[in-house]
Amino acid sequence: MPRKSMDISLVEEEKSDLTFFNIEEEEEHETLKALKQSYVTTNYKDETILNLQNELKSNSEEVSKEIKLKSYNAYNNSLELASKGYITRAVELIEEALEINPKDIDILNLRGLLKLLKCDFSKAFESFYTGLCYGNNKLSKKYVDILSDEDFKVFLGRYNHSIRFINEELNQESIYILDNIIDEDPDLIEPYVILYLLYNKLGDDKKKEYYFEKLKEVDKDNPLFEEKKEEVLLPAKVEEKSVVEKKAKKSNKKNLVPYIIIACLAVGIGIYHVKNQAKINSLTSELNNKEEEINEADKQLSDANKQLDETNKKLEETNQVLDETKTKKEIATLSEEELYNKALSLKKSGNTDEAILYYKGVIKSGKTKKYISSSIYELAFLYEKQGNYDEAIKYYKKYINTYTPEDNYYDDAFYQLGMTYYEKGDLENAKKTFYGLRSEVPNSIYNNSKVAEILKKK
Numbered sequence: 001m002p003r004k005s006m007d008i009s010l011v012e013e014e015k016s017d018l019t020f021f022n023i024e025e026e027e028e029h030e031t032l033k034a035l036k037q038s039y040v041t042t043n044y045k046d047e048t049i050l051n052l053q054n055e056l057k058s059n060s061e062e063v064s065k066e067i068k069l070k071s072y073n074a075y076n077n078s079l080e081l082a083s084k085g086y087i088t089r090a091v092e093l094i095e096e097a098l099e100i101n102p103k104d105i106d107i108l109n110l111r112g113l114l115k116l117l118k119c120d121f122s123k124a125f126e127s128f129y130t131g132l133c134y135g136n137n138k139l140s141k142k143y144v145d146i147l148s149d150e151d152f153k154v155f156l157g158r159y160n161h162s163i164r165f166i167n168e169e170l171n172q173e174s175i176y177i178l179d180n181i182i183d184e185d186p187d188l189i190e191p192y193v194i195l196y197l198l199y200n201k202l203g204d205d206k207k208k209e210y211y212f213e214k215l216k217e218v219d220k221d222n223p224l225f226e227e228k229k230e231e232v233l234l235p236a237k238v239e240e241k242s243v244v245e246k247k248a249k250k251s252n253k254k255n256l257v258p259y260i261i262i263a264c265l266a267v268g269i270g271i272y273h274v275k276n277q278a279k280i281n282s283l284t285s286e287l288n289n290k291e292e293e294i295n296e297a298d299k300q301l302s303d304a305n306k307q308l309d310e311t312n313k314k315l316e317e318t319n320q321v322l323d324e325t326k327t328k329k330e331i332a333t334l335s336e337e338e339l340y341n342k343a344l345s346l347k348k349s350g351n352t353d354e355a356i357l358y359y360k361g362v363i364k365s366g367k368t369k370k371y372i373s374s375s376i377y378e379l380a381f382l383y384e385k386q387g388n389y390d391e392a393i394k395y396y397k398k399y400i401n402t403y404t405p406e407d408n409y410y411d412d413a414f415y416q417l418g419m420t421y422y423e424k425g426d427l428e429n430a431k432k433t434f435y436g437l438r439s440e441v442p443n444s445i446y447n448n449s450k451v452a453e454i455l456k457k458k
Helices: 030-057 061-083 087-100 105-117 121-134 138-148 150-167 171-184 190-202 205-218 241-254 256-275 277-333 336-348 352-365 369-386 389-402 410-424 427-440 449-456
Strands: none
Touching: 061 087, 061 105, 087 105, 105 121, 105 138, 121 138, 138 150, 150 171, 150 190, 150 389, 171 190, 190 205, 277 352, 336 352, 336 369, 352 369, 369 389, 369 410, 389 410, 410 427, 410 449, 427 449
C-alpha cells in the first residue's frame, strides 16, 4: 500500500458535490450488480447529508484540504502500525480516516485488508467493493473477485462450521478445521484467538500458551492481551469426615457378634476333635494324599494351559500387528476413490472393523466432497449397527453440521441421529432432532408415522 503525501498543494479538490458509482449494465455477476446498485442508492443519500453538513461548516478550499490531510495522516499512521503488526490500533486509525474521507480508494483498500486479517469478511468486502465502485482499481477488483469466488465460499463454509462445532461441543472437529485454516493462511488473526480460548476451556495450558504467543506475532495489541488474567485454583473442600468416623465406630460394634459366634463354634469343634482324634487323623491323612496328587495334576495342567495361552496371545498380537501394518500401508498408498471402494467392499462382506478404518482414511486424506461426505455417513451408520451409539451420534452430527439439505445423506443423517438417540433411550434429544428434521427438511420422506409417534411420547 502506498503512503500519502502530506504536501497540501498536492491535495486534489472534489469536482462535484456527489460521486455516483459507475454501474456496468453488462455486469455478468448478478449478485455484484445488485450490490452495486444498492451501494449507489445508499451512497447518494449518505453523501448528500455529508455535503450539506460540510456546507454548514465552511465553503473554503483550505478547510477541505486540511480535512483530507488529517485523513492522510491517520491513513499513514495506520499503514505504519499494520506493517509492524499492531493490527488492532491500525483498524481504529483507518476507521478514523474513513470517517473523515469516505471516498478515498487507498483508505478503503487498507480498511478492507485490515478487516480481512481480522476475519470481518463482510466489512472487508464492503470496503473493497466501495473502492471498486469509486474507481476501477486493480487492488479493489482483485479482492472483490477473491471474496466472490466459489473457493472463498467453501472457505467461509468451513470457517462457519468450526464455530458451529464449538457450539455443539465438538471441540476437536473445530480445532482440526482451524488448524488447517492457519496452515493455509497464517496471517488471519481470529483463528488464533478462538484456539487460545478453546484450549483454555479444555485446560490444555501448553497449547493455550502456544496460540497466545502465535497471536502476538500477528496482532501485537490484540484486546485479548489486556483481558488475560492469572487463573487461581480454589482448594477442594474436605467434607463429611465426622460422618465417616461415626459410621466406622457403629460398624465396629456390630462386628463383635460374628466374632462371638465364631469363638463358640471353635470351642465346639475343638471338643468334637478331641473325642474323635484318631478317626479324624486317619481321614485327614488320606485326604491330604489325594489333595496333593490332585494339586500336582492341576499344577501341570495349569502350567501347560498358561504356556498355550501365552503362545496364542503372542501369535494373535503378531498377526494383529502384521494386519494393522498392512492396512495402514495400504490406506497410505491408495487414492481416496480406491479407499472408498475398498471400504464399501469390506462393509458388504461383513468386515465392519476394517471398513471403519478405510472410511476414516478417506475422511483424513480425501479431497473430494463426494467421498468424504459419504464416508462420514457410512461411519456413523456402521457405529450405530455395532451399538456404539456415542460414535454414531458424533459422526451423524458431523455430517449435519458440515453439509446442507441439498446434499445426498442430509435428511438420512438427521433421521438416523434421531433414531440413534431413541435407541439409546435419550427421548429428549431424539425429539429435538426430529423437530429439527421437520424444520430443516419439511418434505423429507422421513417425516413419517414413526417420527410422529416418537414426538407424541412423554
